[in-house]
Amino acid sequence: MADQVLDAKGLNCPLPILRAKKALKDMATGQTLEIVATDPGAVKDFEAFCRTTGNELVSSNEGGGTYTFVIKRTG
Numbered sequence: 001m002a003d004q005v006l007d008a009k010g011l012n013c014p015l016p017i018l019r020a021k022k023a024l025k026d027m028a029t030g031q032t033l034e035i036v037a038t039d040p041g042a043v044k045d046f047e048a049f050c051r052t053t054g055n056e057l058v059s060s061n062e063g064g065g066t067y068t069f070v071i072k073r074t075g
Contacts, residue, residue, distance in 0.1 A: 002034035002070055003027065009038045009066065016042050017049050020071065024055065027073050032058060035069045042067050 006023050008016035016037045023033055035046070043060060046069045050057040058070040 003031040004033050006033060006035045008035055008042070011037065012039050013041045013045055017045050020046070020049070021053075024053075024071065024073050029073055029075060031073050033071045033073070035071065037067045037069070038065060040067070042069070046071070 004023060004027060006016075006019055008019055011019070016035060016039060020033060020035050027033060035042075039045075043062070046057060046060065049055075050071060055074050056072040058072050059068070060070075061068045
């Protein structure tokens, strides 16, 4: 279970990324953030976000038009 959950359903790029970035900023290293989104573009967005920020994309899943990501804060 994630340390924090962010509901980004109904938001389009770049809002899910911006909200995740803000949430991660307030979290301690090693904590996890689960993001639930409905924007199909979020898949590539969160992959790129984790590559550029150094955070770890623990999981990325899709089901019924809902995308769930778990990001671990690494620094």
